[in-house]
Amino acid sequence: xxxxxxxxxxxxxxxxxxxxxxxxxxxxxxxxxxxxxxxxxxxxxxxxxxxxxxxxxxxxxxxxxxxxxxxxxxxxxxxxxxxxxxxxxxxxxxxxxxxxxxxxxxxxxxxxxxxxxxxxxxxxxxxxxxxxxxxxxxxxxxxxxxxxxxxxxxxxxxxxxxxxxxxxxxxxxxxxxxxxxxxxxxxxxxxxxxxxxxxxxxxxxxxxxxxxxxxxxxxxxxxxxxxxxxxxxxxxxxxxxxxxxxxxxxxxxxxxxxxxxxxxxxxxxxxxxxxxxxxxxxxxxxxxxxxxxxxxxxxxxxxxxxxxxxxxxxxxxxxxxxxxxxxxxxxxxxxxxxxxxxxxxxxxxxxxxxxxxxxxxxxxxxxxxxxxxx
Numbered sequence: 001x002x003x004x005x006x007x008x009x010x011x012x013x014x015x016x017x018x019x020x021x022x023x024x025x026x027x028x029x030x031x032x033x034x035x036x037x038x039x040x041x042x043x044x045x046x047x048x049x050x051x052x053x054x055x056x057x058x059x060x061x062x063x064x065x066x067x068x069x070x071x072x073x074x075x076x077x078x079x080x081x082x083x084x085x086x087x088x089x090x091x092x093x094x095x096x097x098x099x100x101x102x103x104x105x106x107x108x109x110x111x112x113x114x115x116x117x118x119x120x121x122x123x124x125x126x127x128x129x130x131x132x133x134x135x136x137x138x139x140x141x142x143x144x145x146x147x148x149x150x151x152x153x154x155x156x157x158x159x160x161x162x163x164x165x166x167x168x169x170x171x172x173x174x175x176x177x178x179x180x181x182x183x184x185x186x187x188x189x190x191x192x193x194x195x196x197x198x199x200x201x202x203x204x205x206x207x208x209x210x211x212x213x214x215x216x217x218x219x220x221x222x223x224x225x226x227x228x229x230x231x232x233x234x235x236x237x238x239x240x241x242x243x244x245x246x247x248x249x250x251x252x253x254x255x256x257x258x259x260x261x262x263x264x265x266x267x268x269x270x271x272x273x274x275x276x277x278x279x280x281x282x283x284x285x286x287x288x289x290x291x292x293x294x295x296x297x298x299x300x301x302x303x304x305x306x307x308x309x310x311x312x313x314x315x316x317x318x319x320x321x322x323x324x325x326x327x328x329x330x331x332x333x334x335x336x337x338x339x340x341x342x343x344x345x346x347x348x349x350x351x352x353x354x355x356x357x358x359x360x361x362x363x364x365x366x367x368x369x370x371x372x373x374x
Contacts, residue, residue: 001355004029004082004102006073006093009036009049012248013160013272014088020348022046029080033069033096050076066096073100083359086351089113090129091122098132104358107133109155111269112191114138114146115290127151135358137351139270140291156354159295160272161347162279164339169281169331170256179212180321183258183282185251185273188221192265193287193308198227200264200313202234207318215262218243218254255280259327260320263292266307271295274302275342278334283327285316295342301334 003021007014009032018028018041028047032038038049052072073096077085086106087097090113097105107129117126130136130151138144138155147155182201186192194217201215217227217240224242231240246254251273255261261277261284270291274284278295284302286292296302303316320327 001084001359002027002029002080002082003355004031004077004080004085005088006031006033006085006097007088008032008034008093009038009041011088015040016344017348017351018047019044020344021351024348024352029076029082031073031076033065033092048080050080052076066092067099069096070100073097073102077102084355086355087133090126091117094129094133095125098129101132104134105132106135106137106354106358108137108139109143109147109269110139111143111267111291114143114150115267115269117150123150135354137354140294142290142294143269156350158347158350158354159342160270160275161342161344162272162276162338163344164279167252167255167276167279167338169335179214180260181214181216181258182260182262182317183216183218183254183277184262184264185218185254185276186263186265187219188217188223188227190223191267192263194223194227194264195230196308196310196313197262197264198230198234198236198240199310200317201240202236203310203314204317204321205236205239207314208321211321213321214239214241216241216243216254216258218246218251220244251276252280255282258282260285260317261302262313262317263287264305264307264313265289265292268292275338278302279338279342281331281335283320283330283334285313285320297333297337301330301337303330 003026009030022028022044029050030041031050031052033052041047041049052069084104085097085102087094088108089110090107094107117123127150136147136155138147138157139159144155144157184197188194231237255277261282263274263286265287268290274286274295277284284296286296286302286304287307288304289307296304298304305312305316
């Protein structure tokens with residue numbers, strides 16, 4: 001099958017899916033609207049890259065580029081003759097694909113594009129992109145509900161999967177049992193609320209004075225300097241590590257060396273880091289919002305807490321720090337759930353079925369979940 005993807009080629013999710021589809025014998029043409037590292041794609045047989053870049057890298061021009069890209073996308077479609085077009089993230093790539101009139105078009109909602117669509121104009125543009133698509137994909141029921149609310153149409157739910165061989169429990173589960181490592185694998189941005197996590201960790205240290213604990217922020221962003229300052233003022237600077245961004249290939253080892261994964265996002269479309277931690281047998285403390293409600297089974301694979309509540313987060317973390325048996329029980333259940341629902345190959349199977357439907361080889365009814373989704 002010939003598949004044209006219009007997407008951010010820097011995205012780990014796009015890279016994984018394109019590489020897997022090419023490995024299954026499909027021909028992939030990748031169209032990117034903004035500068036990206038394409039060396040990974042050049043190294044994969046069956047993948048070609050087509051640039052559609054703005055002439056000037058200014059904010060206004062960048063926004064207008066989404067509209068102007070329609071002509072170049074049509075040229076790429078004429079050249080590639082795809083069986084299906086898949087646009088990832090509605091606000092830019094989905095909108096550009098819709099404006100081009102290409103198809104059959106699958107549009108993927110990723111999170112903020114439908115959860116925080118912007119003001120009146122932003123909502124109208126997202127709605128237009130959704131209604132122009134032949135089919136819509138979402139990674140969670142929460143995102144599918146947003147699609148329904150915005151455009152009055154259902155979405156196919158196929159969750160992001162995880163490589164269960166790479167993301168697996170550590171070979172030596174004993175490790176240093178005197179040290180509890182709490183990891184956050186998110187960008188240091190407002191939406192992910194790392195400040196609440198840091199305050200919760202400081203409270204945890206106050207309650208469990210003398211207990212060896214460490215908080216690792218794996219990711220970077222505009223809040224880093226403020227968080228470093230906060231760690232000092234809260235008296236936990238020597239217990240907080242800022243790892244910065246790490247390659248996705250290194251995330252598994254980070255999680256395998258952790259005891260608890262914390263994700264206190266204000267909103268979340270899915271929660272990939274939580275699923276990857278689950279596959280490693282690491283329980284999560286997560287906000288009771290959006291897709292996190294689906295990837296964390298409260299009290300069984302992790303603990304859910306109200307967003308923006310450092311005391312509640314500290315309570316949940318304290319339960320897991322104090323009770324190694326509970327950590328192990330939740331971690332084992334998390335691993336089993338990841339194996340059942342979030343196997344990467346099952347994710348790719350779901351997209352293949354959806355592509356075949358769009359290409360005219362049968363039809364999957366929108367609103368029916370993929371068998372491996374939650």
